[in-house]
Amino acid sequence: MPSYAIIGGSRGIGLEFVRQLALSGENTVFVTVRNKQKSTYLLDTASKLPHKNVHILEADVVDNQAIKNAAADVAKISGGSLDVLIYNAARLEFDNILRGLLDYESEEKLDEEFIQSSKVNVLGPIHTVNAFLPLLREGTTKKIVLIGSEGGERDFVRRVHLSETAVYGITKAAENMVATKYAAELENEGFTVVAVSPGFVDVSSTYSEPAPEGNIPKFNTIAKKFYGAFPKTRPLAPQEAVERLLVYIANIGPADSGSFKPSLEFDTSTQ
Numbered sequence: 001m002p003s004y005a006i007i008g009g010s011r012g013i014g015l016e017f018v019r020q021l022a023l024s025g026e027n028t029v030f031v032t033v034r035n036k037q038k039s040t041y042l043l044d045t046a047s048k049l050p051h052k053n054v055h056i057l058e059a060d061v062v063d064n065q066a067i068k069n070a071a072a073d074v075a076k077i078s079g080g081s082l083d084v085l086i087y088n089a090a091r092l093e094f095d096n097i098l099r100g101l102l103d104y105e106s107e108e109k110l111d112e113e114f115i116q117s118s119k120v121n122v123l124g125p126i127h128t129v130n131a132f133l134p135l136l137r138e139g140t141t142k143k144i145v146l147i148g149s150e151g152g153e154r155d156f157v158r159r160v161h162l163s164e165t166a167v168y169g170i171t172k173a174a175e176n177m178v179a180t181k182y183a184a185e186l187e188n189e190g191f192t193v194v195a196v197s198p199g200f201v202d203v204s205s206t207y208s209e210p211a212p213e214g215n216i217p218k219f220n221t222i223a224k225k226f227y228g229a230f231p232k233t234r235p236l237a238p239q240e241a242v243e244r245l246l247v248y249i250a251n252i253g254p255a256d257s258g259s260f261k262p263s264l265e266f267d268t269s270t271q
């Protein structure tokens, strides 16, 4: 009975992880959300699944105690173990996500965005891994997967000339390093800790609010840069992205630990 915890699964890629994993009655799926009542896409999806194998827990990843409580709740249900931890949550809110480092109205606004993004994208995975580690040590696979991004990879950013999405990219770079640090920390215990990119995924069907019209010009600029650097790129549907990720997660082992895996479309070593 493999058990999975998806951290941040109310919508988008996290929701699709829950859906695909829960289709197998063999799996037990734990999913954390910030607000269960407002997680309407997840509640709707869960209500249509064939098995009663999804457990929805509330935890904001910036609240360390809430994450510890979620881990304690998982332990109560699972008997104290967890096989695979997938940290998916990220700060992606529309107001700031596309900005470059010169696009903030004030230093205070830039600092505030940096602090909030660091809490979700860097400290979030650290406190989550720490909270779930005792359970993972009792698990059968000892796999920790951080959903990373090419936006945090130097070669990608240089190739795309991606000045935009700056705070997101810098904090995702740090998140990739979080995986590498835990890989080193846990290598003598047989753990596999990786960061992996889902690719360019269209999650607009589960947005929590409509994307503001004002973002369209900047989004188009970024898309033009993407397609200029990677002409074969196309946005993936969440289903395809998560199918690929689950194959990758099933096949990784300690030899992969500490690595960042780019998506096929953005693999600079093959294009």
Ligand SMILES: NC(=O)c1ccc[n+]([C@@H]2O[C@H](COP(=O)([O-])OP(=O)(O)OC[C@H]3O[C@@H](n4cnc5c(N)ncnc54)[C@H](OP(=O)(O)O)[C@@H]3O)[C@@H](O)[C@H]2O)c1
Pocket: 007, 008, 009, 010, 011, 012, 013, 014, 033, 034, 035, 059, 060, 061, 062, 087, 088, 089, 090, 091, 092, 120, 147, 148, 149, 150, 172, 197, 198, 199, 200, 201, 202, 203, 206, 208
């Ligand atoms: N989509 C892409 O093209 C793409 C590309 C590269 C990497 N990624 C990575 O893939 C992951 C998922 O992205 P997505 O596109 O599916 O984004 P999304 O649709 O915006 O979903 C983000 C998820 O993170 C959760 N979250 C945000 N802040 C949180 C917090 N403080 N505590 C707990 N949960 C929080 C959100 O929950 P709420 O509903 O409560 O807001 C939501 O479930 C991210 O790590 C992202 O960096 C995505």
